[in-house]
Amino acid sequence: MFLIYCPYCEEERAEEEFHASGEAHIVRPTDPESLSDEAWGDYVFFRKNPRGNHHELWQHTTGCRKFFYMTRDTATYEIKEIYKVGEQPKVATAPAVPNKYDQFSSEQAVKK
Amino acid sequence: MQHYSGFGLLKHAMSHHENWQRVWRNPTPKKSYDVVIVGGGGHGLATAYYLAKEFGITNVAVIEKGYLGGGNTARNTTIVRSNYLWDESAFLYEHAMKLWEGLSQDLNYNVMFSQRGVLNLGHTLQDMRDISRRVNANRLNGIDGEMLDAQQVKEIVPDMDCSANRRYPVMGASWQPRGGVARHDAVAWGFARGADALGVDLIQQCAVEGFEIEDGTVTGVKTTQYGTIKAGKVGCVVAGNSGVLADMAGLRLPLESHPLQALVSEPIKPILDTVVMSNHVHGYVSQSDKGDLVIGAGIDGYNGYGQRGSYPTIEHTVSAILELFPIFSRVRMNRQWGGIVDTTPDACPLISKTEIENLYFNCGWGTGGFKATPGSGHVFAASLAKGEMHELAKPFSIDRFNTGALIDEHGAAGVAH
Numbered sequence A: 001m002f003l004i005y006c007p008y009c010e011e012e013r014a015e016e017e018f019h020a021s022g023e024a025h026i027v028r029p030t031d032p033e034s035l036s037d038e039a040w041g042d043y044v045f046f047r048k049n050p051r052g053n054h055h056e057l058w059q060h061t062t063g064c065r066k067f068f069y070m071t072r073d074t075a076t077y078e079i080k081e082i083y084k085v086g087e088q089p090k091v092a093t094a095p096a097v098p099n100k101y102d103q104f105s106s107e108q109a110v111k112k
Numbered sequence B: 001m002q003h004y005s006g007f008g009l010l011k012h013a014m015s016h017h018e019n020w021q022r023v024w025r026n027p028t029p030k031k032s033y034d035v036v037i038v039g040g041g042g043h044g045l046a047t048a049y050y051l052a053k054e055f056g057i058t059n060v061a062v063i064e065k066g067y068l069g070g071g072n073t074a075r076n077t078t079i080v081r082s083n084y085l086w087d088e089s090a091f092l093y094e095h096a097m098k099l100w101e102g103l104s105q106d107l108n109y110n111v112m113f114s115q116r117g118v119l120n121l122g123h124t125l126q127d128m129r130d131i132s133r134r135v136n137a138n139r140l141n142g143i144d145g146e147m148l149d150a151q152q153v154k155e156i157v158p159d160m161d162c163s164a165n166r167r168y169p170v171m172g173a174s175w176q177p178r179g180g181v182a183r184h185d186a187v188a189w190g191f192a193r194g195a196d197a198l199g200v201d202l203i204q205q206c207a208v209e210g211f212e213i214e215d216g217t218v219t220g221v222k223t224t225q226y227g228t229i230k231a232g233k234v235g236c237v238v239a240g241n242s243g244v245l246a247d248m249a250g251l252r253l254p255l256e257s258h259p260l261q262a263l264v265s266e267p268i269k270p271i272l273d274t275v276v277m278s279n280h281v282h283g284y285v286s287q288s289d290k291g292d293l294v295i296g297a298g299i300d301g302y303n304g305y306g307q308r309g310s311y312p313t314i315e316h317t318v319s320a321i322l323e324l325f326p327i328f329s330r331v332r333m334n335r336q337w338g339g340i341v342d343t344t345p346d347a348c349p350l351i352s353k354t355e356i357e358n359l360y361f362n363c364g365w366g367t368g369g370f371k372a373t374p375g376s377g378h379v380f381a382a383s384l385a386k387g388e389m390h391e392l393a394k395p396f397s398i399d400r401f402n403t404g405a406l407i408d409e410h411g412a413a414g415v416a417h
């Protein structure tokens, strides 16, 4: 059971108020017209699945309904940091094989 | 291998059951094998068994980081059925169903496969249309299935509340009489015993922590206990940890690992002699031979490897069961646990070669792979033995997520099971 701090409501609330929306910082293809099937497949279906720190997108669904980010350890379930959309993570993710098309990868997004 | 029989039981009773042979050896691994299977769950053990039995490949090791069957194999709610919508999955699960029907005899091990029937309930008009489509598709594929109305459901499960004044009234169901349950740990043990007897080395308490890869071909696995073990071919069957193994090989898989929980009640007198599943209220329940109600539902929404989940999920599960069976409201729950399921975007498994030569994955069974255990092992063994994917396995390759040839079973498999 998580107690999650919503960075907008500035309050710790119970897990049930939130929805986990998967991997964070996935960047939409900048030039969709020229994308190969393989690259599209990668963008739509292939997600990082690290055992360890993971950058995630969450939504405060039954509260303010805003999206925010979380770095969480998927093995211990410890929440390492919470940050707002537009902000950058301070804690790195566990090593995972980067997306072949690194325009989508979170590392890239972090650098930008 | 000591053959099990009624007579044997009697004979051993004379010596107070103190002289039973060990069920499998505990060998030190050799330096090299023709095939190394990573993961000693039901699917990995079944693969090893069929490799040895059907394809004559006995120089095989199964490497398991914990104990045999300690992953999802002995954590699931044991539902077995084959009434999937699409041809590809229907054929695969029906292949497994046919093997289940002779499994105890084949293994000389009682896996307690009990064909007590599976009901998939419908609570809305759309549910009923989907069920009708699925039952018809099943029948065209030679898989048993019937459409039942609420009255017929009530006759099969008299203690379920099928009245029209529920919030989610039961309007009908699909009924697969050949479906049922099996004893999950016995399935792992039966395959392990059979494989061991045919010469397969079962290596427990030893994790694979890397691969030896030369020029794009896998040549062995690095282990925590025995250093590098050479292998002609490597088959990874590690369910929730598949992403971790793929990382070791520099591969990506279209999988995310989630906790899936189950719980059992205190034992009660026989009240439910079939399996009840509902996508709509999202829960499923059966009663074990010990008398406990075996209950499960959906995954926890976040990624996790912790083999435990959150309380809100348990609460949803239990409220779904009470919607169907208000009569269970006073039953106390005894135990609760979680497994880590490897879910794919189309709710179908990955049985596939990879970019690395001789490295195969069999995973992505997510919330519903127990029912496939013998079939999955059989087609995976055939693929490893021949170096070419088995006909039934071909549609389940990883590259379907790049070609777009998905097998979207979310309709039929919408509920976790």
Ligand SMILES: Cc1cc2nc3c(=O)[nH]c(=O)nc-3n(C[C@H](O)[C@H](O)[C@H](O)COP(=O)(O)OP(=O)(O)OC[C@H]3O[C@@H](n4cnc5c(N)ncnc54)[C@H](O)[C@@H]3O)c2cc1C
Residues within 6 Å of the ligand: B038, B039, B040, B041, B042, B043, B044, B063, B064, B065, B066, B067, B068, B069, B070, B071, B072, B073, B074, B075, B076, B077, B078, B079, B080, B206, B207, B208, B209, B237, B238, B239, B240, B241, B245, B260, B261, B262, B296, B337, B338, B339, B340, B341, B365, B366, B367, B368, B369, B370, B371, B372, B416, B417
């Ligand atoms: C709560 C729950 C309920 C379920 N209910 C049903 C159901 O009713 N019906 C149904 O059909 N399915 C159900 N399932 C799904 C089913 O349990 C799985 O799909 C199936 O058991 C997977 O079997 P497996 O052998 O592939 O995996 P597992 O049994 O998980 O085996 C994988 C093995 O790999 C080992 N391993 C992992 N990493 C390494 C490593 N690095 N080195 C060596 N070994 C490693 C693990 O220790 C584990 O023993 C359920 C699952 C859960 C969790």
Ligand SMILES: [Zn+2]
Residues within 6 Å of the ligand: A006, A007, A008, A009, A010, A060, A063, A064, A065, A066
């Ligand atoms: Zn909020």
